[in-house]
Amino acid sequence: MLRYTATPFLRLSSSSCAASLASRRTLPSLVSRSNIIIPNTKNKRLYSAVAATSPAVKVAKDISLETHTDTQRAAKETQEARSAAATTPLSKSSIIDEIDTSGTTALNAAYQENTGFGTRPIYMDMQATTPTDPRVLDTMLKFLTGLYGNPHSNTHSYGWETHKEVEDARDHVAKLIGANAKEIIFTSGATESNNMVIKGVSRFYKNTKKHIITTRTEHKCVLEAARAMINEGFEVTFLNVDEQGLINLKELEDAIRPDTCLVSVMAVNNEIGVIQPLKEIGNICKKKKVYFHTDAAQAYGKIKLDVNDMNIDLLSISSHKIYGPMGIGGLYVRRRPRVRLEPLLSGGGQERGLRSGTLAPPLVAGFGRAAKLMYDEFESDHEHIKRLSDKLVKGLLALDHTNLNGSADHRYPGCVNVSFAYVEGESLLMALRDIALSSGSACTSASLEPSYVLHALGRDDVLAHSSIRFGIGRFTTEKEVDYVIKAISERVQFLRNLSPLWEMVQEGIDLDSIEWSGH
Ligand SMILES: Cc1ncc(COP(=O)(O)O)c(C=O)c1O
Numbered sequence: 001m002l003r004y005t006a007t008p009f010l011r012l013s014s015s016s017c018a019a020s021l022a023s024r025r026t027l028p029s030l031v032s033r034s035n036i037i038i039p040n041t042k043n044k045r046l047y048s049a050v051a052a053t054s055p056a057v058k059v060a061k062d063i064s065l066e067t068h069t070d071t072q073r074a075a076k077e078t079q080e081a082r083s084a085a086a087t088t089p090l091s092k093s094s095i096i097d098e099i100d101t102s103g104t105t106a107l108n109a110a111y112q113e114n115t116g117f118g119t120r121p122i123y124m125d126m127q128a129t130t131p132t133d134p135r136v137l138d139t140m141l142k143f144l145t146g147l148y149g150n151p152h153s154n155t156h157s158y159g160w161e162t163h164k165e166v167e168d169a170r171d172h173v174a175k176l177i178g179a180n181a182k183e184i185i186f187t188s189g190a191t192e193s194n195n196m197v198i199k200g201v202s203r204f205y206k207n208t209k210k211h212i213i214t215t216r217t218e219h220k221c222v223l224e225a226a227r228a229m230i231n232e233g234f235e236v237t238f239l240n241v242d243e244q245g246l247i248n249l250k251e252l253e254d255a256i257r258p259d260t261c262l263v264s265v266m267a268v269n270n271e272i273g274v275i276q277p278l279k280e281i282g283n284i285c286k287k288k289k290v291y292f293h294t295d296a297a298q299a300y301g302k303i304k305l306d307v308n309d310m311n312i313d314l315l316s317i318s319s320h321k322i323y324g325p326m327g328i329g330g331l332y333v334r335r336r337p338r339v340r341l342e343p344l345l346s347g348g349g350q351e352r353g354l355r356s357g358t359l360a361p362p363l364v365a366g367f368g369r370a371a372k373l374m375y376d377e378f379e380s381d382h383e384h385i386k387r388l389s390d391k392l393v394k395g396l397l398a399l400d401h402t403n404l405n406g407s408a409d410h411r412y413p414g415c416v417n418v419s420f421a422y423v424e425g426e427s428l429l430m431a432l433r434d435i436a437l438s439s440g441s442a443c444t445s446a447s448l449e450p451s452y453v454l455h456a457l458g459r460d461d462v463l464a465h466s467s468i469r470f471g472i473g474r475f476t477t478e479k480e481v482d483y484v485i486k487a488i489s490e491r492v493q494f495l496r497n498l499s500p501l502w503e504m505v506q507e508g509i510d511l512d513s514i515e516w517s518g519h
């Protein structure tokens with residue numbers, strides 16, 4: 001393993017081009033190569049992360065830095081050795097005959113030493129978070145080694161160079177939604193952005209406007225922020241959704257009052273993938289002169305969004321949902337006509353005075369690169385995700401007594417939520433430990449409460465309890481989808497065979513006609 005001096009000039013650069021790879025081969029001896037093959041994107045691109053030091057840098061053996069690519073290669077070797085040694089990651093009771101979850105994607109294998117959680121399952125929890133794109137990491141590394149200036153320092157080149165990178169990132173983030181870079185505020189993520197909007201807008205208008213409108217199927221951070229405003233004397237209308245998960249536009253229009261300061265409706269739901277009619281909502285809000293905010297944590301870069309065309313005044317973004325780093329996100333705040341909000345934080349007045357505090361340039365730059373990749377690869381990502389999603393939906397719905405939750409027509413295909421009647425969701429999740437899944441949002445996954453989103457769609461507790469969310473992303477492979485369909489089909493059948501209810505259904509008994517004795 002090669003070791004490098006931790007110097008400000010250590011750089012990790014990426015290339016998808018054979019020519020530049022070849023040219024790097026001629027670099028002086030301080031070069032390590034490790035190819036990361038990302039197999040499932042349209043063009044089967046070959047990404048290469050190549051670590052190189054400046055020729056002028058001296059190696060000092062005592063101060064060593066292990067590079068990302070070395071770690072990845074070591075992890076891959078460990079993973080391969082481990083999976084070769086393992087007979088099967090499941091117990092004997094497994095009803096799947098062939099299990100091979102090892103090395104299904106390069107990112108799956110790109111991992112560190114044993115953390116005590118055994119062989120890693122197939123990753124299908126893309127709504128909780130997405131794996132970091134290696135190209136994003138490449139962009140971030142130079143900030144963690146050499147480019148350490150404070151982007152707000154205006155008196156020297158350390159500050160200027162970081163500032164430039166931050167502003168480039170801002171351009172990339174803005175471009176994806178048709179915004180001006182000046183309208184993007186960097187935050188720690190969508191939770192903060194949503195809080196900024198709900199608390200900030202209502203507090204700014206508190207003397208004249210005391211009413212907020214949102215929906216029942218929002219992410220918890222929106223619901224809780226809105227509830228917090230009730231304690232500050234505001235009234236909140238939580239709009240219902242229909243059985244498809246969509247709001248009723250007439251209901252929205254009727255709910256708007258002269259003292260309404262904000263309408264907040266999410267773009268893509270994190271549990272069921274349903275897309276709300278953003279353009280229509282924007283038109284109503286514009287007509288009624290009310291600000292329109294959308295939580296686009298699950299939508300940004302994944303569906304087409306244009307803040308001007310859709311009359312969106314505020315839009316929340318999260319970087320870790322688009323293959324970028326965690327702990328960074330953004331808020332679009334319209335400048336013309338100017339949207340007013342009170343900042344949550346007092347301080348140095350960074351980010352147009354709306355978000356004080358020193359920015360985190362490695363995160364900002366990684367976020368910017370992730371946004372640029374979403375822009376550049378929108379079509380190929382979409383085509384890839386749609387194809388795998390169609391296959392997954394078809395495979396799962398081929399099972400009896402299953403149904404897709406949420407609208408089939410207005411949905412982001414990377415989020416598939418299916419109910420498996422007569423199977424208890426938690427038991428199914430337990431039986432699927434070779435697949436990383438969730439029955440709902442990550443922050444509520446520790447509770448066994450049925451999903452409030454599925455409740456809002458009119459699903460009863462039992463069906464809400466037997467629902468599972470599948471997330472497909474840029475790095476999901478067809479092989480993984482095939483595996484998931486097979487595993488789910490066999491294990492649902494297995495669990496149903498153990499269920500007395502299922503036996504009754506097979507005998508043709510109408511379960512609704514039964515009076516169960518309570519206790
Ligand atoms: C719809 C939605 N809003 C907000 C968030 C919170 O985002 P972050 O993790 O960036 O705070 C999430 C993430 O789970 C989400 O799915």
Ligand code: FES
Pocket residue numbers: 128220270441442443444
């Ligand atoms: S914070 Fe991500 S699902 Fe709740």
